[in-house]
Structures are given as C-alpha cells and as structure tokens.
Amino acid sequence: xxxxxxxxxxxxxxxxxxxxxxxxxxxxxxxxxxxxxxxxxxxxxxxxxxxxxxxxxxxxxxxxxxxxxxxxxxxxxxxxxxxxxxxxxxxxxxxxxxxxxxxxxxxxxxxxxxxxxxxxxxxxxxxxxxxxxxxxxxxxxxxxxxxxxxxxxxxxxxxxxxxxxxxxxxxxxxxxxxxxxxxxxxxxxxxxxxxxxxxxxxxxxxxxxxxxxxxxxxxxxxxxxxxxxxxxxxxxxxxxxxxxxxxxxxxxxxxxxxxxxxxxxxxxxxxxxxxxxxxxxxxxxxx
Amino acid sequence: xxxxxxxxxxxxxxxxxxxxxxxxxxxxxxxxxxxxxxxxxxxxxxxxxxxxxxxxxxxxxxxxxxxxxxxxxxxxxxxxxxxxxxxxxxxxxxxxxxxxxxxxxxxxxxxxxxxxxxxxxxxxxxxxxxxxxxxxxxxxxxxxxxxxxxxxxxxxxxxxxxxxxxxxxxxxxxxxxxxxxxxxxxxxxxxxxxxxxxxxxxxxx
Numbered sequence: 001x002x003x004x005x006x007x008x009x010x011x012x013x014x015x016x017x018x019x020x021x022x023x024x025x026x027x028x029x030x031x032x033x034x035x036x037x038x039x040x041x042x043x044x045x046x047x048x049x050x051x052x053x054x055x056x057x058x059x060x061x062x063x064x065x066x067x068x069x070x071x072x073x074x075x076x077x078x079x080x081x082x083x084x085x086x087x088x089x090x091x092x093x094x095x096x097x098x099x100x101x102x103x104x105x106x107x108x109x110x111x112x113x114x115x116x117x118x119x120x121x122x123x124x125x126x127x128x129x130x131x132x133x134x135x136x137x138x139x140x141x142x143x144x145x146x147x148x149x150x151x152x153x154x155x156x157x158x159x160x161x162x163x164x165x166x167x168x169x170x171x172x173x174x175x176x177x178x179x180x181x182x183x184x185x186x187x188x189x190x191x192x193x194x195x196x197x198x199x200x201x202x203x204x205x206x207x208x209x210x211x212x213x214x215x216x217x218x219x220x221x222x223x224x225x226x227x228x229x230x231x232x233x234x235x236x237x238x239x240x241x242x243x244x245x246x247x248x249x250x251x252x253x254x255x256x257x258x259x260x261x262x263x264x265x266x267x268x269x270x271x272x273x274x275x276x277x278x279x280x281x282x283x284x285x286x287x
Numbered sequence: 288x289x290x291x292x293x294x295x296x297x298x299x300x301x302x303x304x305x306x307x308x309x310x311x312x313x314x315x316x317x318x319x320x321x322x323x324x325x326x327x328x329x330x331x332x333x334x335x336x337x338x339x340x341x342x343x344x345x346x347x348x349x350x351x352x353x354x355x356x357x358x359x360x361x362x363x364x365x366x367x368x369x370x371x372x373x374x375x376x377x378x379x380x381x382x383x384x385x386x387x388x389x390x391x392x393x394x395x396x397x398x399x400x401x402x403x404x405x406x407x408x409x410x411x412x413x414x415x416x417x418x419x420x421x422x423x424x425x426x427x428x429x430x431x432x433x434x435x436x437x438x439x440x441x442x443x444x445x446x447x448x449x450x451x452x453x454x455x456x457x458x459x460x461x462x463x464x465x466x467x468x469x470x471x472x473x474x475x476x477x478x479x480x481x482x483x484x485x486x487x488x489x490x491x492x
Contacts, residue, residue, distance in 0.1 A: 176314070183318035186350070188343045190336040191394050191469060192462035193453070195347075199424065207410050207422045253394045255332045261325035266318070 062154055062231040062283040065146060065238045069155025072148055078129040087123035089116070089156065100160035101280050104269040106171040113177040115268045117242045118260045120156060121149050139259040140246070141237035150238050154229045154283050161282030165225065167273040174269070181270025184263055185215070190253040196267070198252075200224075221275035227284025234287060241268065315347070332396035342453055351458035358457040365454035369447050369465065372472050377442040377479050384481030385488075388414055393469055404469050406449075406478055411461070414481065415488045424460055432483035433490040445479045 073084045073096065089099035090107065104115040114122065124130040130148070141150050168174055188195040199207060200215040213220035228241040245264050249257055257264050319339075328334045342361055345353050353361070371377070384406075393404020408414055411424035414431075435441045448455055450465030464470040470478070481487050 176312075179314040180318045180321060183315045184322060186347065187315075187318060187322070187339070188347055189339045191467040193343055193346075194462070198460050205422070205424050207424065208420045210422075212424075249326075250332075250395050250397060253332065253336070255326040255334045255336050256329040256396055257322075258325050258327060263318075263321050263325040266321065 060231060060283065060285055061236070062158075062229070062238060062285070065151045065154040065229075065231075066158045066283065067155075068148075069151035069153065072128075072152050073155055076128055078127050080129075082127040084123060084127060084152075086127050087120075089119055089123075096156055096159040098160055098163050100157045101163050101165045102167060104174075104177065104265055104272060105168050106173045112262075113171075113173050113265055113269060115241075115265045115272075116156065117149075117153055117240055118265060120152050121260060124149055124152065136259055140243045141232075141239060143235045143237060146237045150229065150240055153240050154238055157229055157280075158282050160280055163280055165222070165272060165275050165278050165280055167269065167276055169273055169276075177266050177269045178273050179270075181266035181268070184267050185270055192253045194252045196248065196252070215271055215274065218274055218276065218278060221271055222278035222280075224271050225275050225278075226281060227286060230284045230286035232286050238283075239286065329396040331394070331398060331400045342457065346458035349458075353457055362454055362457050365451050365457075365463070365466070366447070369450045369454060370472075371443070371446065372476065377439075377446045377476060378437070378483060379473060379476030379478075379480045381477070381480040381484040381487035381489075383474075384477035384479070385415060387470075387474055387477055388481055389418070394467075403471065403474065406464070406470060406474070407462070408478070416491060417488060428482060429489060431489055432485065432487065435483075437483040437485070442479060442483060445482050446475055449475050449478055 075083075077083055085094040087094065088107070088109070089095065090102055090105045091097075091099050100116050103119060104113050106113050107119065110122070121130075121132070121135055125132050125135070135147065135149055138145065138147055141147065169178060185196040186201070188198065195201075196215070199205065199212050203214050203217075205212045205214075213223035215221045215224055224244075225241070228244055229238050231237070232239050242259065242264060245267060246257060246259075249255075319337075322337050323334075326334055326337045339347055342365065345357060345361060387406040388408035390405020391407050391410055392398055392402075393407065398404065408428075409418055409421045411422040413421040413423075413427040413429050416429060431445075432441075448461075449470070451463040452459045452461035453463055453466075462469060465472075465475055482489055484490070
C-alpha cells in the first residue's frame with residue numbers, strides 16, 4: 001500500500017506540473033492561410049491531455065480520496081457510536097457494492113428521491129454527527145480542502161466500478177422525479193435564453209473544440225456521468241456530479257442552485273436513468 | 288385538446304381514473320415551482336432569472352416550435368424593440384470585434400457587475416480563418432460579408448441579429464445580446480464590423 005501511495009504521489013506531482021502548463025494561455029498552431037476545416041480540430045492541449053489521462057488512469061490520484069473515504073465509511077464513529085454501517089444506500093444497511101449506479105432512488109425513511117451525494121451526506125449527518133450547515137458552507141472541494149463527504153462519495157462511487165447503471169423507475173416518486181427533471185432539462189430562461197438542451201439536446205455539436213453529448217440519448221447520456229466524481233488536474237482535488245451541475249447552471253447564466261436541492265436530484269434522475277444499462281467506469285480524471 | 292381526447296377514451300375504459308390523473312398532472316409547472324424554490328441569487332446572477340419571460344414561455348411550451356401565427360407576431364414585437372444607434376452608424380472596429388468574439392465571459396455569477404462581457408461568438412460559430420477552436424451550434428460566419436456585401440440593409444440585418452436573434456427566428460438558440468444588456472451598442476458595432484468590413488479576415492480570400 002505504501003508503495004502504491006508513493007506512485008500516486010508521484011502522479012499527483014505530475015498532474016500539478018501539467019496544471020501549470022494548462023493554465024498558460026493557449027498558444028495556437030501557426031495560422032492557416034485559409035479558413036479552418038470545420039472538421040474536428042482538437043487543440044494541442046486537449047490531445048495531450050487525453051494521452052496523459054490514459055496513462056494516468058492506471059494510477060488515478062482519485063484513489064487517495066477513495067482510501068480516505070473508505071476509512072471514514074468503515075472506521076469513523078458518530079457521537080452515539082453509530083457508523084456508516086447503518087447507512088442504507090438503497091441495497092440494505094452498510095451495502096456499498098453497486099449502490100452508486102442505482103441512485104437516485106426513492107428512500108422510504110425520508111419519503112423522497114435522493115441522488116447518491118444527497119444520500120451520503122444525509123447518512124454522514126445522521127450517523128457520524130456531521131453538521132449539515134457546515135457541509136453547506138463548503139460543499140465542493142477547492143485547492144486548500146477536499147471535504148470529507150467528497151472522499152466518501154469517491155469511495156462509494158469506486159465500489160460501482162465497471163457496473164451497469166440501473167437507476168430504478170418503479171416507485172411513483174421515482175417516475176415523477178424523472179419527469180420533473182426532464183422539464184428542468186428543457187427549461188429555457190435567464191439572460192441568454194439557455195436551457196440544458198440548448199447545448200445538450202441535439203447530435204454532433206461542439207462548443208469551441210469540446211464535443212457536446214446529446215443527453216437525451218442513452219449512449220451519450222453516460223458521458224455526463226462517466227468520470228464523476230473526478231480528480232481535477234488543474235488544482236489537484238476531487239469534484240462531484242453536484243459540482244458539475246452547479247457549474248453547468250453557472251454557464252447557463254442561471255442563479256445558483258442550492259446544494260443537494262430537489263431540482264438537482266430531479267435533473268440527475270432524468271440524466272442518470274436515461275443512461276441506464278451503460279457501464280460506469282468509476283471515479284475519473286478531469287482537466 | 289389532449290385532455291378532451293383522454294376524456295372521450297376514458298368513457299370506454301376502466302383505466303380511466305389513472306389516465307385522467309396522469310393528464311392533469313403538470314410536471315412543467317412543478318419543475319418551475321421547484322426551481323423557484325431552489326435557485327438563489329449569487330453575485331450578478333439574481334434569483335429572478337429563473338422566471339421565464341413571454342418569449343421563453345412560448346418556446347418552452349412548444350418545444351421551440353411555436354405555431355406560425357404566434358411566432359410571426361412575437362418576432363415582430365422583438366423586431367420593434369431593437370434599438371439602432373441614433374447616429375445611424377452600424378460598423379465599428381473589426382479588430383475590437385475579433386477580441387470580443389473570442390471572449391466567452393459575461394452574465395455568470397462569477398462575472399463582476401459593470402465589467403463588459405464578451406460576445407461568446409466562437410463558442411458556437413466559425414468566424415475568422417485563423418481561429419480553429421470554434422463551436423458548431425450556430426452556422427459558419429466565415430466570408431459573411433464577402434457573400435452578402437455590406438450595404439446599409441446588410442448592416443442593419445447583422446446589427447439586428449446580434450441585438451436580438453429572436454426577432455428573426457423566435458426560438459433560436461442564440462442569445463439576445465442587445466435586448467439582454469449583455470453587449471453594448473458600441474460592442475455590437477464592432478462585431479458587425481468583424482462580419483462585414485472588407486478589411487476583416489472574415490472576408491479575406
């Protein structure tokens with residue numbers, strides 16, 4: 001384990017070096033005399049990154065956070081001596097294997113649908129004595145801190161590696177949440193008149209050189225799910241799917257969705273259930 | 288109309304109650320109510336942005352395919368709201384336009400109040416020949432002026448389209464930059480010049 005960690009640390013140093021490089025202003029190839037072909041023109045950094053990611057995924061620094069999350073899940077005790085062994089992620093108390101790819105789902109104890117992140121935070125508050133208000137103060141990682149719940153999410157996600165997404169759509173609330181999520185996906189508003197669908201509702205589009213998956217289709221909906229939670233190379237910390245949704249709404253020019261809100265659960269239910277049957281590869285690496 | 292059909296079908300079937308309940312449930316309204324609860328002001332991105340305006344509501348309700356008569360009426364309204372520069376000059380500096388076209392900033396909660404935003408143009412369009420990193424959500428604008436010339440009518444069209452794309456196509460994916468206050472009059476002029484000035488690389492051979 002020690003040796004493995006040192007390999008990981010080396011990888012982390014490499015990523016930091018890469019991060020510095022990535023933050024340099026993008027220098028483009030010498031200008032072609034004619035208009036660029038509308039064919040796919042990946043910029044150099046994107047191509048480099050993809051090669052680098054392939055190498056790095058063997059020893060993904062996400063595993064550092066996974067190990068920390070595992071420790072919290074297995075060993076940490078709450079003020080009453082409770083532990084995450086009592087946490088039901090939908091497959092029974094303490095069962096982690098395969099749970100991540102089967103959320104969001106309906107939880108009878110709270111009478112509502114919860115996505116993975118929301119459920120895990122719920123359990124950490126209930127059993128381990130974390131304060132929800134503290135978690136809401138810093139819900140997402142930054143370069144000085146990756147909060148504990150993010151590590152636990154990474155651990156739980158890793159326990160669904162190479163498993164098929166199977167979000168249940170049986171309980172009336174699961175079906176209702178999916179339908180509300182679909183409405184949110186299509187809802188245009190704000191100063192730019194954008195909805196999620198403006199960029200993610202048709203085939204074969206790009207923003208700059210970035211391919212945009214059509215999230216209405218199962219085979220492409222997986223792309224919004226794959227690689228999350230993800231280790232962000234420019235910064236060296238883990239980011240979750242809730243963060244990704246938050247940043248989408250920022251770019252959509254919307255106000256900010258509250259952390260762990262019903263709207264995000266609904267949107268994740270729509271997007272994840274649409275990807276049902278696709279294989280999740282576990283925590284990933286993001287630029 | 289759909290509700291009426293269901294009612295008629297219902298008379299002949301036992302699954303009547305369930306079908307009607309399904310029909311009555313308005314998930315769109317529930318989604319909007321939910322978003323109004325959940326989305327909060329941060330920085331310049333105020334909570335009221337989550338309310339749809341009349342045009343957005345029509346596009347949302349019709350999956351961006353409004354009935355022709357409604358679309359024409361609302362496009363006319365949008366057209367009449369376009370404010371053209373009082374001095375009648377519509378072409379600015381294409382070099383400043385190119386810089387603006389490159390910038391994807393503006394109107395997010397991480398943008399500062401009072402700092403002019405960018406045009407976000409390359410996010411969606413091919414424009415100048417030197418820029419290979421361009422999006423494909425909108426059509427290519429390379430050679431825009433070469434193909435159309437730069438007569439006063441063409442200038443007016445380009446200015447109007449950037450100011451309010453919805454005046455030309457009600458549910459277009461393109462933001463209404465002037466209407467929304469995302470770009471100023473002089474910024475739009477610079478973008479018009481980028482598209483139409485014979486010196487602009489957009490119109491090079």
